[in-house]
Amino acid sequence: MLGFVANQSFAQVQDESTPGYDFSAPPDSTATDTSAIPAPAGPIDPLLKNYDRIVLVIDSATNLITYYGVVEQEESGSDSLYFRAKRWAAANLGKDIKIEVDKRNQKITYVGSIPAYAYLNKYSKRSIGTFEFKLSFLIKEGRYKYQITNLVHEGLKPADGGKGPRNYFEYYYSSTTKVRENDNILRNADKDILKLIESIKLALREPIIVDEDDW
Numbered sequence: 001m002l003g004f005v006a007n008q009s010f011a012q013v014q015d016e017s018t019p020g021y022d023f024s025a026p027p028d029s030t031a032t033d034t035s036a037i038p039a040p041a042g043p044i045d046p047l048l049k050n051y052d053r054i055v056l057v058i059d060s061a062t063n064l065i066t067y068y069g070v071v072e073q074e075e076s077g078s079d080s081l082y083f084r085a086k087r088w089a090a091a092n093l094g095k096d097i098k099i100e101v102d103k104r105n106q107k108i109t110y111v112g113s114i115p116a117y118a119y120l121n122k123y124s125k126r127s128i129g130t131f132e133f134k135l136s137f138l139i140k141e142g143r144y145k146y147q148i149t150n151l152v153h154e155g156l157k158p159a160d161g162g163k164g165p166r167n168y169f170e171y172y173y174s175s176t177t178k179v180r181e182n183d184n185i186l187r188n189a190d191k192d193i194l195k196l197i198e199s200i201k202l203a204l205r206e207p208i209i210v211d212e213d214d215w
Contacts, residue, residue, distance in 0.1 A: 053183045056173060065169045067193055068147040075206045078106055078141045085137045088203040106139040116153060119188055129155040129164050131189050146200055153185060
């Protein structure tokens with residue numbers, strides 16, 4: 001049986017070793033997004049309604065947006081799970097991944113990225129850069145834990161060839177300006193991160209062995 005703790009999201013303060021948005025600059029409290037203006041009495045203009053932002057759980061201990069889960073897989077040995085996790089990362093996290101391996105505790109940490117998209121409708125999307133993150137696997141006999149954190153959005157590179165803008169997800173989550181725009185980035189990222197998690201679970205499952213006599 002495959003069991004797992006529901007994926008949750010938290011938010012954390014980054015340390016100096018991780019690149020990203022400069023949180024030292026306070027938000028512009030004088031700027032007002034019309035999407036966040038309280039609705040007046042009488043007929044409500046849709047543009048003036050309170051906007052419901054995506055709700056992410058804040059971990060008071062870490063203050064980073066985090067996706068994690070524990071998957072119970074009693075039929076799987078730790079060595080086979082370790083091998084499958086490494087094989088999945090090589091196939092899904094691109095060429096420029098950084099890897100930290102703790103063989104003694106059977107922990108693997110990757111710093112990788114996936115393409116970032118804005119979904120215009122069910123059938124079309126456009127590129128908005130990449131989503132970078134740190135992904136850790138902690139593996140034991142019959143179970144493993146995955147954790148995705150240190151999430152950063154790197155926007156498209158400008159025409160002059162410079163670097164694209166970089167923002168931590170926590171900035172988007174707490175920003176008081178461009179509320180709808182920032183929230184849409186988080187919602188689109190959430191969709192792709194959950195797909196990524198499902199692909200992890202699928203890749204780490206024990207293969208089904210069909211008995212030749214069972215047909």
